[in-house]
Amino acid sequence: MADPTFEEIAATLYSGPPDAFVASRKARARSVDDRELASRILALRKPSVAAWVVNVFAQERAGQLGEALQLAAELREAQDDLDAPALAKLGRERRALTRRLAEMAAELAGSRGERITPATRDAVEGSISAAFFDPAAAGAVASGRLVRTIEPTASPDDIRDAVAGEISVLESVPQRPPDELQARRARREAERLLATAEKEQTAAERELEKRDAALRDLQDSATELADRVSELEAELARARAEAARVGEDLPPAKERRADAAKRAETAADAADRARRAVDAL
Structure with a gap:
């Protein structure tokens, strides 16, 4: 069986009882034959209480973390492909998950007899939040060898300084195979295009409904106007026929009127002569 590595020894020490860290560190250094390794063990800094809480959770709940x-x-x-509302929802879910993991870590540490203050729990939550945003911080948290907690705004040097030993590739968050990542990206792009197409389809269908309604109104108006034109044309035809009949009756009526006027003039002359004859008697 191979001897434990420095990182394995450090992880064991950093998840042990905080009050016993110094004594455990000295005892572990004495138990190894390699002087250089013993010196590195003795140089390990005592973790803060919050870092210890994270280390215990990382080792005892490794699968869950x-x-x-x-x-x-x-x-x-995925967040590069999300819109503002989806990003806001994602942020809320991420904060809720961070808080839940921090509470679980605090409960686990409390079960070991350690008093966890609200400030300590907040520091634990900050380290888990940093791990959610930064792959390097994720590797540091998952290592179980934090000396102090990590802020979400920590620089690469800050993260490096917060961990005892190296952060190997195996401790980093495992990535999906390139072909699977490509398939996921392709699916997200296809889903985005589908959502856009469905949105455009809905808008186009609504526009079509509006145009159909407008067309029906115009067709109804055209029918009403065509009926009115037919009525007016029929009325015009009747008026023209009446005008033609009157035009035909007008010359004879004029002649009859002239004859009547002539007879009236002759009768007036006769009456005038008769009056004068009467007056002469």
Whole structure:
């Protein structure tokens, strides 16, 4: 059986009882034959209480933490394709998951007899939040060898300084195979295009409904106007026929009127002569 590595020894020490860290470190250094390794063990800094809480959770709940960090990696990858409302929802879900993991870590540490203050729990939550946003911080948290907690705004040097030993590739958040990532990206792009197409289809169908209604109104108006034109044309035809009849009757009527006027003039002359004759008697 191979001897434990420095990182394995450090992980064991950093998840042990905080009050016994110094004594455990000295005893472990004495138990190894390699002087250089013993010196590195003795140089290990005592972790803060919050870092110890994270280390205990990372080692005793490695599977659960690993799944959360894997999900965080996938969310980081997916967020470039999300719109503002989806990003806001993602942020709320990520904060809720961070808070839940921090509470679980605090409960686990509390079961070991350690008093966890609200400030300590907040520091634990900050480290888990940093792991959700930064792959390097995720590797540091998953290592179980934090000396101090990590802020979400920590620089690469800050993260490096917060961990005892190296952060190997194996401790980083596992990535999906390139072909699977490509398939996921292709699916997200296809889903985005589908959503856009469905949105455009809905808008086009609504526009079509509006145009259909407008066309029906115009067709109804055209029918009404055509009926009115037919009525007016029939009325015009009747008026023209009446005008033609009157035009035909007008010359004879004029002649009859002239004859009547002539007879009236003759009768007036006769009456005038008769009056004068009467007056002469």
